[in-house]
Amino acid sequence: xxxxxxxxxxxxxxxxxxxxxxxxxxxxxxxxxxxxxxxxxxxxxxxxxxxxxxxxxxxxxxxxxxxxxxxxxxxxxxxxxxxxxxxxxxxxxxxxxxxxxxxxxxxxxxxxxxxxxxxxxxxxxxxxxxxxxxxxxxxxxxxxxxxxxxxxxxxxxxxxxxxxxxxxxxxxxxxxxxxxxxxxxxxxxxxxxxxxxxxxxxxxxxxxxxxxxx
Numbered sequence: 001x002x003x004x005x006x007x008x009x010x011x012x013x014x015x016x017x018x019x020x021x022x023x024x025x026x027x028x029x030x031x032x033x034x035x036x037x038x039x040x041x042x043x044x045x046x047x048x049x050x051x052x053x054x055x056x057x058x059x060x061x062x063x064x065x066x067x068x069x070x071x072x073x074x075x076x077x078x079x080x081x082x083x084x085x086x087x088x089x090x091x092x093x094x095x096x097x098x099x100x101x102x103x104x105x106x107x108x109x110x111x112x113x114x115x116x117x118x119x120x121x122x123x124x125x126x127x128x129x130x131x132x133x134x135x136x137x138x139x140x141x142x143x144x145x146x147x148x149x150x151x152x153x154x155x156x157x158x159x160x161x162x163x164x165x166x167x168x169x170x171x172x173x174x175x176x177x178x179x180x181x182x183x184x185x186x187x188x189x190x191x192x193x194x195x196x197x198x199x200x201x202x203x204x205x206x207x208x209x210x211x212x213x214x
Contacts, residue, residue, distance in 0.1 A: 004035035004070050007044050022061035029065035037071040040099045045072060047098035069106040071205055072099045078131040079116035089134045100142035110204050112150045112179045115158035115167055132170045139173035150204040152179030159184055161195045168202055177204035183211060
């Protein structure tokens with residue numbers, strides 16, 4: 001097991017302190033982490049920006065601080081678009097494939113994704129089928145890169161642990177694993193010990209957040 005610091009803590013999304021990725025990596029090392037998980041969107045690691053020149057100082061920081069990059073965190077919503085003519089799912093498949101190429105370049109073995117949000121006007125079965133089909137194609141397209149897809153529970157169809165296991169079963173790809181975030185099961189009253197035991201054989205990553213209940 002490797003302890004990793006998620007760069008989202010320093011992305012400034014919620015008005016907090018923001019750092020560029022080389023600084024994040026140095027901060028992670030300073031706090032004793034041996035690994036980082038990098039947010040796969042601006043201002044951190046967007047495929048739109050991540051050419052060789054952009055990645056060079058990130059690679060240098062990883063090497064300088066003896067920290068590895070374990071995971072690239074993708075942000076996906078595999079529900080149908082309101083505009084049926086827009087290839088929304090195809091765009092996300094291409095996005096995740098781009099993240100996987102960046103992951104392979106940085107030595108990361110995992111790209112984390114989410115499932116789909118419920119969408120008005122679309123049957124749950126149609127949303128489910130599109131989501132599963134998209135996740136399968138993502139897995140197939142990144143196989144040769146040696147990268148695992150980790151599907152994580154969030155505010156989405158995979159929010160309940162049993163449902164997330166069903167998603168994994170339906171995807172049925174050897175390079176698809178689970179990402180387990182204890183935050184959501186805890187909020188919704190799942191038994192965390194039993195839940196973690198159930199998820200452990202299928203999990204590639206786990207996420208821990210230091211939340212304060214107010």
